[in-house]
Amino acid sequence: MADKIKDAKIVFVVGGPGSGKGTQCEKIVAKYGYTHLSSGDLLRAEVASGSERGKQLQAIMQKGELVPLDTVLDMIKDTMIAKADVSKGYLIDGYPREVKQGEEFEKKIGAPALLLYVDAKAETMVQRLMKRGETSGRADDNEETIKKRLDLYYKATEPVIAYYEKRGIVRKINSELPVDEVFAIVVKAIDELK
Ligand SMILES: Nc1ccn([C@@H]2O[C@H](COP(=O)(O)OP(=O)(O)OP(=O)(O)O)[C@@H](O)[C@H]2O)c(=O)n1
Numbered sequence: 001m002a003d004k005i006k007d008a009k010i011v012f013v014v015g016g017p018g019s020g021k022g023t024q025c026e027k028i029v030a031k032y033g034y035t036h037l038s039s040g041d042l043l044r045a046e047v048a049s050g051s052e053r054g055k056q057l058q059a060i061m062q063k064g065e066l067v068p069l070d071t072v073l074d075m076i077k078d079t080m081i082a083k084a085d086v087s088k089g090y091l092i093d094g095y096p097r098e099v100k101q102g103e104e105f106e107k108k109i110g111a112p113a114l115l116l117y118v119d120a121k122a123e124t125m126v127q128r129l130m131k132r133g134e135t136s137g138r139a140d141d142n143e144e145t146i147k148k149r150l151d152l153y154y155k156a157t158e159p160v161i162a163y164y165e166k167r168g169i170v171r172k173i174n175s176e177l178p179v180d181e182v183f184a185i186v187v188k189a190i191d192e193l194k
């Protein structure tokens with residue numbers, strides 16, 4: 001089961017909505033061949049499938065709230081196991097959203113080697129999400145839901161960073177810079193892992 005993935009490197013990618021997690025993950029995949037697992041994308045795929053569970057998820061996500069912990073964790077775990085034979089490492093994007101999610105992940109799957117903290121100002125995140133909303137088709141890229149996602153980020157997710165900081169695995173990435181400059185900092189953090 002989870003034994004299959006115990007030797008792979010696990011990297012948590014945490015930051016506010018629109019901070020640039022997905023953008024950096026794409027570049028990490030291209031350079032290092034890591035497996036990218038966006039918890040939000042997994043949930044959106046379930047919604048797109050039209051399943052009963054997807055309908056429940058959609059309602060929660062539209063409000064900018066967190067879906068039940070076990071739902072996301074099971075999806076992540078199944079996907080990790082499915083890719084275990086080919087994966088050099090895993091980028092867990094948008095997870096953990098709260099300290100409890102991190103604790104459960106470690107119980108069921110394993111410990112992260114690194115947490116990339118993608119940091120941008122609230123103002124920057126809102127601007128980026130409003131812009132992304134013009135083309136993303138995402139039901140949660142609207143002004144009202146963006147505000148709720150931000151509030152929840154500061155309340156529930158920032159404590160995750162403090163929690164892992166105590167373990168010395170957090171690397172803070174300033175994502176106010178242009179994408180390639182941000183990536184240069186990311187590369188240093190990942191190269192330290194080897
Ligand atoms: N571990 C997670 C990840 C996502 N979600 C739900 O899925 C939504 C979208 O998640 P995600 O795509 O990760 O959103 P953001 O980080 O806000 O935006 P982005 O795509 O820009 O990363 C969240 O608002 C939340 O409702 C969740 O409940 N639990």
Ligand SMILES: Nc1nc2c(ncn2[C@@H]2O[C@H](COP(=O)(O)OP(=O)(O)O)[C@@H](O)[C@H]2O)c(=O)[nH]1
Pocket residue numbers: 015016017018019020021022023024128129131132175176177178179180182
């Ligand atoms: N200027 C600038 N824009 C960025 C950067 N990273 C992401 N963006 C833009 O911000 C938006 C949100 O980025 P995304 O990667 O989806 O963020 P996520 O919500 O953290 O996954 C996208 O439309 C990107 O084009 C960056 O480093 N600099």
Ligand SMILES: [Mg+2]
Pocket residue numbers: 021022038040094
């Ligand atoms: Mg994303």
